[in-house]
Amino acid sequence: MAGLTACTAAEGAESSTPELTPTDAAEPTATPTPTPTPAATKRIRRTFIPDFQLPPIVGGLAPVITKIPTKHPVVFLTIDDGNIKTPESVKLMAEYDYPASLFLTRDTIAENPAFFTAFKAQGSLVENHTVTHNINMVRQWGYQQQLNDMVGMQEYALQQYGRRPTLFRPPGGAYSNVMRQAVAAAGMKAIITWEAKANAGKMDYQVGNSLRPGDIVLMHFRAEFAADLAAFRAAQLAAGLEVVLLEDFLGVA
Numbered sequence: 501m502a503g504l505t506a507c508t509a510a511e512g513a514e515s516s517t518p519e520l521t522p523t524d525a526a527e528p529t530a531t532p533t534p535t536p537t538p539a540a541t542k543r544i545r546r547t548f549i550p551d552f553q554l555p556p557i558v559g560g561l562a563p564v565i566t567k568i569p570t571k572h573p574v575v576f577l578t579i580d581d582g583n584i585k586t587p588e589s590v591k592l593m594a595e596y597d598y599p600a601s602l603f604l605t606r607d608t609i610a611e612n613p614a615f616f617t618a619f620k621a622q623g624s625l626v627e628n629h630t631v632t633h634n635i636n637m638v639r640q641w642g643y644q645q646q647l648n649d650m651v652g653m654q655e656y657a658l659q660q661y662g663r664r665p666t667l668f669r670p671p672g673g674a675y676s677n678v679m680r681q682a683v684a685a686a687g688m689k690a691i692i693t694w695e696a697k698a699n700a701g702k703m704d705y706q707v708g709n710s711l712r713p714g715d716i717v718l719m720h721f722r723a724e725f726a727a728d729l730a731a732f733r734a735a736q737l738a739a740g741l742e743v744v745l746l747e748d749f750l751g752v753a
Contacts, residue, residue, distance in 0.1 A: 562683040568714035576746040582609040599623035599745040603669040628665035635672035650686040666752040694718040701727035711739040
C-alpha cells in the first residue's frame with residue numbers, strides 16, 4: 501500500500517495504513533437539489549505536443565501517476581472534494597483562465613451538483629473521488645466495496661455532467677494493489693496523486709521548494725480557496741509554468 505496526505509476536514513493531512521479485512525459499510529444515499537449555473541461556453545485546450553504517454557493497465561492494475569515527466573513548462577491543477585461552494589471560486593478560476601481536474605465526492609456535492617457545471621464551462625473536467633470519501637477505505641474495505649464506491653461515483657458523474665471519469669484519486673491519498681485493480685475494473689485509466697499542494701494559503705512541496713514542470717498540484721474546495729489559489733498562482737508564475745488540463749495531456753479527456 502502506498503499513499504500521500506490529503507482530504508481531512510482541517511489541515512489536509514491523513515496518514516495512510518495497510519489494507520485490512522473489509523467491513524460491511526452501507527453506502528449512504530443523497531438526493532441532489534441542483535441550482536442554476538452558467539451554461540457551458542467553451543472548452544479550454546492548449547496547443548502542445550505531449551511528451552509523456554500514460555502507462556497501460558497491466559495485470560488488471562491501473563497505473564499510479566504522481567508527477568508527469570515532461571520537458572514542457574506545464575503544471576496541472578487538481579481540486580478535491582467539493583465541500584465549500586462559493587461564487588468566488590468560480591469567478592477566480594474564470595479570471596485566471598485555469599482548467600482543472602475536479603476530483604469530486606458524490607456525498608459532498610449531492611446537495612448542489614449543478615454548482616460545478618460552471619467549472620466545466622471554463623474547461624475543467626469532473627473526475628472520481630468516490631461516493632463516500634472514506635479515508636480508510638484502503639485498509640477497511642476489500643475489493644468489492646471499493647469497486648462499488650467507485651462505480652457509484654462513475655454513474656453519478658455521468659448523470660450529472662455527461663461524462664464518466666477517467667481518473668481516480670483515493671480519499672486521503674492511500675492506495676494499494678487491490679485499489680488499483682478496482683480502479684481498472686471501474687473503467688478508469690489511472691490513480692492520480694501529487695507532490696505539491698496549496699494548503700492554508702501557502703504551497704507545500706514533497707520535493708524541492710518550488711513548482712517544477714509536470715507537477716500535479718492538489719487543492720481543495722475549502723473556505724480558504726482564494727488564499728490557496730493565490731499561493732498556487734504566485735508559485736506557478738514564479739516558475740514560468742502554464743496551467744494545462746491533465747486529461748488533455750494524458751489523452752483521456
